[in-house]
Amino acid sequence: MKFKSTRGKVSPIGFIxxxxxxxxxxxxxxVPETIPTVSEEQLEGWAKLSYQELMFEIFSLFTNEEIPEQxxxxxxKESYAGFTSPDVLPLTTLNDSLHVLELFHGPTFAFKDVALQFMGNLYAYVAKKQNKVINILGATSGDTGASAISSVRGKEGIQICIxxxxxxxxxxxxxxxxxxxxDNVLNLSVNGNFDDCQQTIKxxxxxxxxxxxxxxxxxxxxxxxxxxxxxxYYxxxxxxxxxxxxxxxVNFSIPTGNFGNIFSGYLAKKMGVPIKQLVLATNENNILERFIREGIYKPEGFLSTHSPSMDIQIASNFERYLYYFYGEDAVSVTARMEQFKAEGQLTFTAEEVARIQQDITAYSVSNEECLETIQTYQDRYNYLxxxxxxxxxxxxxxAGNQDDGAFVSLATAHPAKFDEAIRILGIEQKFPExxxxxxNKPQxxxxxxxVTADIVEQLESFYKVDK
Incomplete structure (x- = not known):
């Protein structure tokens, strides 16, 4: 397995x-040069595997044995040792058709732990094996930063700025x-929104x-x-x-702002998971919903909502979807991304919108509807x-999909992380210890x-480099 760029100008490279x-x-x-497919027989053969065993099987399709099996x-094993559920990601059934996959049992109570605990350990592994300095740089709309910091804090050979x-x-x-x-952690609080932070990173x-x-x-x-x-986890x-x-x-309903969570589901479907619908859930920052429903990808005014981790206008993983939408044509992807940079928007034909909707459907949730849903499910199922x-x-x-068979909705964070919204409803919750x-801790x-120059100044004084 080799990997290449959506814009076609990176020579094929290995996993590490x-x-x-x-x-x-x-x-x-x-992206991978080819997406490996899993047969129905092989998939069913994985049914009794633990989460850790299943992850090993899937990653082994991509790693080229660059990481020895043991x-x-x-x-x-180390990455999920700190999760509080023995299942890592427990699946809770609420009714005959609706199941909730709880992704928040990691150290920072958010779905980002599922990937970032592993990535932090992998960075530490590579730093030690290759005797390299590793300086991690990232932007967060809330959860990625905490999870990333948790995964590498105090680890030798790694520094992280979020x-x-x-x-x-x-x-x-x-x-x-x-x-x-x-001391290997630097937090920069930027006077702007997430898109500003992410643009600086890029x-x-x-x-x-x-x-x-x-x-x-x-x-x-x-x-x-x-x-x-x-x-x-799909x-x-x-x-x-x-x-x-x-x-x-099976159908999946997926809260997303940066298109990463739903693209992961799209990848799983292409690998062979029998997914009927991928339903993209956005909040009032609904650029992705308008793209899927109307064929217009255009950032508009930024809105602060009760779901701040989804308060994103420009979705980083949108380009990966475009790559597969255009038949893995790097030239077309490059042209479209250059057009977006120049014009600030992309439009798609009616025929293209129809094709997009075969892959993904979408629904935008207002602040009011978000709170109503929390209250309804607390009253109906005693589930917060x-x-x-x-x-x-x-x-x-x-989206009116309740009659289309089994639905799995992703629960991406513990409610204690967003008590500001929960308290609006008068619901009191007990915080995890x-x-x-x-x-009570100092910040x-x-x-x-x-300002990029101000951020660079902070990074230059923080990061260590090889002498």
């Missing part, structure tokens, strides 16, 4: 080089990042001399390893359902949803303006 490159050096996103098993939008993440998300006192990764000098590595979903790790959810329920295929997970459930209900203790962060 792909992992270290993160963003393609031509500005594109890294090392890969140990990396996976940019987050000042005042635009939940209090718990902020505290999970900024109360970490390890600019710095596209600056090859800067990236090379400071050994920059990506932990955002621009890194294909993140996408691959997230694809595992396999797992499907196989956790009883055979008679999953026999006709966080605002992002509620968007997934609202999309399942609002690891969250409660955050409120450490640097507030910077949304």
């Amino acid at each position: 080089d792909m992992f270290l490159m993160g963003l393609g050096e031509d500005g594109g996103l890294i 090392d890969l098993k140990e990396l996976i 940019l987050h939008p000042n005042g635009k993440v939940s209090l718990v998300q902020e505290l999970q990042m900024t109360t970490v006192q390890d 600019e710095l990764f596209a600056d090859i001399s800067f990236k090379t000098k400071y050994h920059l590595r990506a932990i955002n979903s621009i890194n294909f390893v993140r996408i691959l790790a997230q694809s595992v 396999f797992y959810a499907y196989l956790q359902l009883p055979a008679n329920i999953r026999s006709g295929g 949803l966080d605002p992002h997970s509620a968007c997934g459930i609202a999309a399942y209900e609002g 690891r969250i409660q203790e955050l409120f 450490r962060q640097v507030i910077v303006d949304n």
